[in-house]
Each structure stands twice: as structure tokens, then as C-alpha cells.
Amino acid sequence: MKPRVTLKSYIIGFALSLLLTISVYLFVNDHVTTAHEAFSHGFLIALILCLAVVQLVVQLVFFLHLGQETKPRWNLAVFGFMMVILIVIVGGSLWIMSNLKYNMQSPGDTNTRIMNDEGIHR
Amino acid sequence: MTETASTLKTIVHAESDSKTLLGFWVYLMTDCLLFASLFATYAVLHNNTFGGPGAKDLFSLPFVLGETLILLTSSFTIGLGILAAHKQNKKQVLTWLGITFLLGAAFLSMELTEFSRLVAEGNNWQRSGFLSAFFTLVGTHGLHIATGLLWTLVLMAQAWRMGLVRTTVRRLMLLSLFWHFLDVIWILIFSIVYMMGAL
Numbered sequence: 631m632k633p634r635v636t637l638k639s640y641i642i643g644f645a646l647s648l649l650l651t652i653s654v655y656l657f658v659n660d661h662v663t664t665a666h667e668a669f670s671h672g673f674l675i676a677l678i679l680c681l682a683v684v685q686l687v688v689q690l691v692f693f694l695h696l697g698q699e700t701k702p703r704w705n706l707a708v709f710g711f712m713m714v715i716l717i718v719i720v721g722g723s724l725w726i727m728s729n730l731k732y733n734m735q736s737p738g739d740t741n742t743r744i745m746n747d748e749g750i751h752r
Numbered sequence: 753m754t755e756t757a758s759t760l761k762t763i764v765h766a767e768s769d770s771k772t773l774l775g776f777w778v779y780l781m782t783d784c785l786l787f788a789s790l791f792a793t794y795a796v797l798h799n800n801t802f803g804g805p806g807a808k809d810l811f812s813l814p815f816v817l818g819e820t821l822i823l824l825t826s827s828f829t830i831g832l833g834i835l836a837a838h839k840q841n842k843k844q845v846l847t848w849l850g851i852t853f854l855l856g857a858a859f860l861s862m863e864l865t866e867f868s869r870l871v872a873e874g875n876n877w878q879r880s881g882f883l884s885a886f887f888t889l890v891g892t893h894g895l896h897i898a899t900g901l902l903w904t905l906v907l908m909a910q911a912w913r914m915g916l917v918r919t920t921v922r923r924l925m926l927l928s929l930f931w932h933f934l935d936v937i938w939i940l941i942f943s944i945v946y947m948m949g950a951l
Contacts, residue, residue, distance in 0.1 A: 635838070640831040647824055651942070655817045658947045662813065674951055682943035686936060693827060693932040705777050712781040716788040723792035 635695060643692025650685040654678055769922050776926045780933050783896075787937050790889040791944065798949070800881035807882070807949025810875060811866075816946045819862045820938065826855035827935040834928045837911075837921050845911055845924070852931070853904045856897060863894050886945065893941060896934050903927055 654677075661667060661674055669677070690696040697706055735743070745751070798807065833848030867887070870876065877887040907927055911920050 635831070635834060637832075637835055640828060640835070643831075644824070644828040647939075648821070651817070651820055651824065651939070654943065654947055655813065658950055659813055662950055671951060675948055678943050678947050682939060685939050689827075689932065689936050689939065693831060693935070694929065704774050708774075708778050708781050712784055715785055719785070719788050720792045720795070724795055727796045 639692045639695075643688055646688045646692070647685055650681050650688070654681050765918060769918075772922060773925065773929070776929060780929060783933070784937075787889075787892070787940075790885075790892060791940065794885040794889050794945065797881040797885040802880035802882075804880045804883070805875060807886075807945065808951075810870065811946055811949060813946070813950055815862070815866065816942065819859055820942045822855050822859045822862070823935055823938050826852045826859065827932050829855065830928045830931045834924060837916055837924050840916050842911060842916055845916065846908060849904055849908050849911070853901060853908070856901050856904070856931075860894060860897050860901065863890065863897075867891070867894075889945065890941060893934065893937055896930075896937075900927070900931055900934060903930070 657669070657674060657677060661669060691698075696709060697703070699705055732740075732743070829848050830852045833845050833852060836844035836848060867890075870883075875883055877884045904927065907920070907923055910923070914920055
């Protein structure tokens, strides 16, 4: 058991995580509390997701020390396999359910939706 | 001769410890898949409020930020505990684990406060699909935190009585992996449930 972990890696990970968490909070809080909306809804969702992924990578590297083992990298291999299944579960569920929602909606909704998709205005 | 034997013993121990760590890592990855299913359920159901309140109406953002910062700090302090364990500094290990326990307990009590407030307002898990998914996802995380707190107490007692022998240090490393993992999951809950819900 070599102590690969260092104080420096924990401090860097903690500082970056704090920075990312607080910046996400400030963006969202600003959007919710102020009347003028500086950013669009879609942009903010993309921003939250991007910053969440960055923070995940930060914590995986600096706290969980992923990818810092010596070869063969079994931990990384198991992690990669988990990610494949995760993408199938989450992506697949959302895909199937949105498809189902589209096919189960009332005929009026279908008309409105198709008109929106095709850019037709009455 | 005895020197060779002790070197060999060290190598054998290091091998078996790294196997234990890998095994625990595989468990964490399967746990991650459990949370992935719960996140997928939440993502599918989050708009099905059945005429009841949605995420926008229910959650207090500063409160959730407080919870997040507390858990993040506890993830840092358990890391400091591991560094102390590698240095064989028993007093520091007990101090950092104690701080981690207190921060974790504060987090859990905040989460339970939020839950009891929601239930008192009539927004329990039976109210809508959205609330069922919310309580299942966040409740499962809280259950993991409660288990982690119990584990921390047990390991503090073990470190206190037996000192920082090899098995204790190994168990401390497993606990720290578990605790960091729960912090990672919470970051996803914070971003997806609370921050995206507030928009």
C-alpha cells in the first residue's frame, strides 16, 4: 500500500470543487432572483451539466485517485465498463420514454408539435 | 533470511490489500449503477407532478448550498484523516474522523429536516410521481450517508483500541473511498435535482 495520496491533491480538489459548486449556485441564484434574465434557460441547463461533469472529473482524479494506479489499470477498466452501462440505462430510458410520450399524446398535441417542429404557423 | 521473509510478507500483504481495494471499487461501481437507475427514473418522472408542486416550488437554494458545502468539507477532512493514517498519527486520525462524523451528521440532519418539512406540508412520496422519484433518489443517498456514519464510528473505535495496524488502515482507505463516492453522487443530485429544478 504505497501512499500515493498527497495533501496537495486534496487541497487542489477541495478548492476546485468549492469554486465550481459556488459558481453554479451563483449563476442559478442570479437567474432565479433577478427579473432580467441574463442567460437563456437552455444555456443555463447546459452550463450546469458541464460544470457538474467538470466537478465529477475533479473529484474522481483528486479525491478518488482514478487513473493514477500502475498498470494494469483494473480500476479504470471497471469504471469504463460502468460508464457504458450507465449511458445505456440513462440515455436509453430517456430516449424510450420521450418516444412513448410522443406516441401517447392526444391528436391535438401531435398537430401542435408537428407544426412547431416544421415551423408552420396558423 | 529473516529479512527476505519479511520483505516477502510485505509484498504479499500489499498484493492482498490492493485486491481488497479493487473489490471494493467494483462494489462502488455497481452502487453507481443503482444510482444511475434512480437518476434515470427521476429524469423521466420529474415533470409528473399530478397538479402538485414541482421542484421549483419546494426547494430552498441557500439551504441546499449549505448541505453541499458541509458534505464537500467532510470529503476533504476524511482525506486528511487518510494522510494522517499513512503517517501513523493516531491522534490526528481520530480528530479528522471525528470532524468528518460531525459534518456528516450535520448533513444528514439537514436532509431529514428537509424531508420532514416536505411531509408536514403534505408533499410526501405519495403525492406525485415526481416526489416518489425525489424521495427514492435523495433518500437512498441519505441511507448511504447513515451507513457511512456508522462505519466511521466503528473504525474510530477500532483505531482507538487497536491502533493503526495494517487492517485498520486498509479499512480506513475503503471508508474514504466510500465517502468520496457519496460526495460525487451528491454533486450530481445537487446539479440535476436542485439546480436544474430551480430554473
